[in-house]
């Protein structure tokens with residue numbers, strides 16, 4: 001995020017894409033950035049993409065970290081570092097893979113734990129809805145889980161709908177912007193309180209000196 005001390009507008013943001021292997025994280029990143037769907041992605045390590053999309057007519061410099069899917073066992077250090085680094089999170093699962101769906105709450109808890117904060121900007125994406133024949137997770141299950149975790153929810157097909165991918169990523173940028181402005185307000189409030197405390201202290205010191 002931009003440094004709130006120097007700018008009132010959020011000009012950059014760091015997004016992290018999380019989810020089990022094979023759920024379509026790389027496909028989603030590539031679709032969002034290039035608008036293309038290639039089909040096969042050679043991706044065995046973390047990759048950071050950079051782009052500058054317009055979201056609600058305002059440009060934003062995005063760094064998007066595409067993590068490597070892993071869910072079982074303790075979270076690797078690289079995943080924790082990725083979460084520490086990020087301002088907003090896209091958690092992806094595939095509607096054709098129940099274990100990827102079950103992984104979502106675990107990843108959300110990890111975000112809350114690593115960032116030591118609740119309610120950070122997080123969007124859940126249910127991918128591969130074009131594969132109706134292979135579907136094992138119903139739309140309502142995804143919606144219900146997103147409600148429980150208090151996250152925005154998009155069910156889409158990266159393969160078939162670039163517009164839906166853009167909508168999900170734009171929603172995340174909006175939520176990161178909101179968080180940025182909340183942070184600015186909190187800092188303004190804190191600095192006003194400090195100013196008031198300082199003014200009160202000097203007044204007290206002055207009146208004590210006058211009594212002497």
Ligand SMILES: Nc1nc2c(ncn2[C@@H]2O[C@H](COP(=O)(O)OP(=O)(O)OP(=O)(O)O)[C@@H](O)[C@H]2O)c(=O)[nH]1
Pocket residue numbers: 019020021022023024025026027028038039040041043044067068069070127128129130131156157158159160
């Ligand atoms: N039918 C269909 N296939 C998809 C969709 N999105 C991704 N895929 C396919 O799913 C497979 C895995 O996609 P990736 O983007 O490599 O998945 P990933 O989550 O990055 O996987 P890891 O790198 O192992 O973590 C690829 O064969 C994609 O072509 C989709 O919306 N529909």
